[in-house]
Amino acid sequence: MRMVDLIEKKRDGKELTTEEINFIIEGYTKGEIPDYQVSAFSMAVFFKDMTQRERADLTMAMVNSGDTIDLSAIEGVKVDKHSTGGVGDTTTLVLAPLVAALDVPVAKMSGRGLGHTGGTVDKLEAVAGFHVEITNEEFVKLVNEHKIAVIGQSGNLTPADKKLYALRDVTATVDSIPMIASSIMSKKIAAGADAIVLDVKTGAGAFMKTLDGSKDLARAMVGIGNNVGRRTMAVISDMSQPLGAAIGNALEVQEAIDTLKGHGPKDLEDLCLALGSQMVFLAGKASSLEDAENKLREVIANGKALDKFRDFLANQGGDASVVDHPERLPQAAYKIEVPAPRSGVVSEIVADEIGVAAMWLGAGRATKESEIDLAVGLMLNKKVGEAVQEGESLVTIHANSEDVANVKAKILAAISIADSAEAPTLIYGTII
Numbered sequence: 267m268r269m270v271d272l273i274e275k276k277r278d279g280k281e282l283t284t285e286e287i288n289f290i291i292e293g294y295t296k297g298e299i300p301d302y303q304v305s306a307f308s309m310a311v312f313f314k315d316m317t318q319r320e321r322a323d324l325t326m327a328m329v330n331s332g333d334t335i336d337l338s339a340i341e342g343v344k345v346d347k348h349s350t351g352g353v354g355d356t357t358t359l360v361l362a363p364l365v366a367a368l369d370v371p372v373a374k375m376s377g378r379g380l381g382h383t384g385g386t387v388d389k390l391e392a393v394a395g396f397h398v399e400i401t402n403e404e405f406v407k408l409v410n411e412h413k414i415a416v417i418g419q420s421g422n423l424t425p426a427d428k429k430l431y432a433l434r435d436v437t438a439t440v441d442s443i444p445m446i447a448s449s450i451m452s453k454k455i456a457a458g459a460d461a462i463v464l465d466v467k468t469g470a471g472a473f474m475k476t477l478d479g480s481k482d483l484a485r486a487m488v489g490i491g492n493n494v495g496r497r498t499m500a501v502i503s504d505m506s507q508p509l510g511a512a513i514g515n516a517l518e519v520q521e522a523i524d525t526l527k528g529h530g531p532k533d534l535e536d537l538c539l540a541l542g543s544q545m546v547f548l549a550g551k552a553s554s555l556e557d558a559e560n561k562l563r564e565v566i567a568n569g570k571a572l573d574k575f576r577d578f579l580a581n582q583g584g585d586a587s588v589v590d591h592p593e594r595l596p597q598a599a600y601k602i603e604v605p606a607p608r609s610g611v612v613s614e615i616v617a618d619e620i621g622v623a624a625m626w627l628g629a630g631r632a633t634k635e636s637e638i639d640l641a642v643g644l645m646l647n648k649k650v651g652e653a654v655q656e657g658e659s660l661v662t663i664h665a666n667s668e669d670v671a672n673v674k675a676k677i678l679a680a681i682s683i684a685d686s687a688e689a690p691t692l693i694y695g696t697i698i
């Protein structure tokens with residue numbers, strides 16, 4: 267087989283065989299096929315797309331390029347949730363204990379990563395003593411006994427994806443549905459998921475800015491999952507403005523606790539119920555999505571979800587008393603209000619700009635070497651569609667420095683106030 271022939275075949279819009287796709291991915295991972303040929307191939311895929319079968323084959327070729335996590339020692343259907351990313355997305359912190367309270371096994375491998383705030387692991391480390399450095403044996407034991415554990419990332423997962431994603435980044439071929447979908451799905455499958463729930467964000471703060479693009483991506487990922495024997499569902503949700511009120515590490519832990527108590531922000535709660543219903547249903551713990559949602563509401567109301575969160579924190583060395591004493595979470599030295607420049611209705615809160623403001627405060631990492639300040643962040647006091655009086659606080663800045671003039675200016679530039687505005691739709695649809 268020659269790579270040049272396969273580039274030509276895709277360039278001409280033909281369907282590649284499983285063997286041909288394996289040849290490309292194996293050859294590229296081993297360094298036998300050079301970047302310039304894979305660049306040309308990626309551009310051909312960008313223009314000519316891939317069939318469902320090719321997408322599934324590409325995904326599995328990337329899964330098989332490195333280590334895979336074996337979760338077979340854990341009883342039950344392991345459902346993983348993935349979000350395509352956004353600002354202030356506290357869903358994982360809420361969903362993990364929430365579905366575990368219904369005996370859905372949550373065996374989560376989580377990383378730190380770059381971004382506006384830390385990753386799930388950083389957020390959880392805002393709880394004193396909590397750690398994810400546990401052995402595989404402890405991890406399996408915790409999930410079997412308590413239905414929930416988080417372990418730090420390990421192993422050489424999907425090296426083909428790492429190499430291909432980096433190449434796509436510099437060859438203008440990131441924005442290709444078959445390649446984005448196979449990239450994301452390969453990582454979830456390699457991490458051992460039996461079933462996958464996807465939260466595909468749409469809007470200014472999302473990877474996919476348009477609703478049509480987000481729907482196409484969701485359909486592509488659901489298609490791949492179901493094709494390779496991993497039941498997959500997706501929710502398309504708004505990321506034009508940040509989700510919930512909190513953007514920051516300790517602040518989001520507190521927001522998650524509030525939500526598990528049943529008095530979190532409405533948008534965060536609604537999205538967690540939608541995603542959680544799919545997780546519970548796919549795990550076989552409910553007869554329908556509606557039944558699943560009722561069960562989730564029940565464990566919030568009777569305190570079982572909150573108990574599960576306490577349990578989870580304590581099992582991994584964390585101070586579970588923060589659940590009842592949130593003031594024991596890291597606190598910033600200064601709380602600085604950002605007053606509304608005029609009266610009216612909030613009409614826009616540009617999610618990624620707000621995210622940048624949080625990062626400037628120190629809530630997230632700009633580079634792998636940056637240190638995170640777990641205490642700092644932003645609390646949105648008004649969301650799109652809410653009325654505000656001139657001088658009333660739009661946002662509370664939680665900072666460890668009094669000098670936040672640049673952060674304030676960034677926030678004010680990201681928020682618009684008009685004479686009237688509607689709250690955006692939160693959930694644009696589900697794909698099953």
Ligand code: URA
Nearest residue numbers: 431445446447449450
């Ligand atoms: N996120 C991924 O993990 N892969 C892509 O290709 C795009 C976004």
Ligand code: CA
Nearest residue numbers: 354509510512
């Ligand atoms: Ca939030």
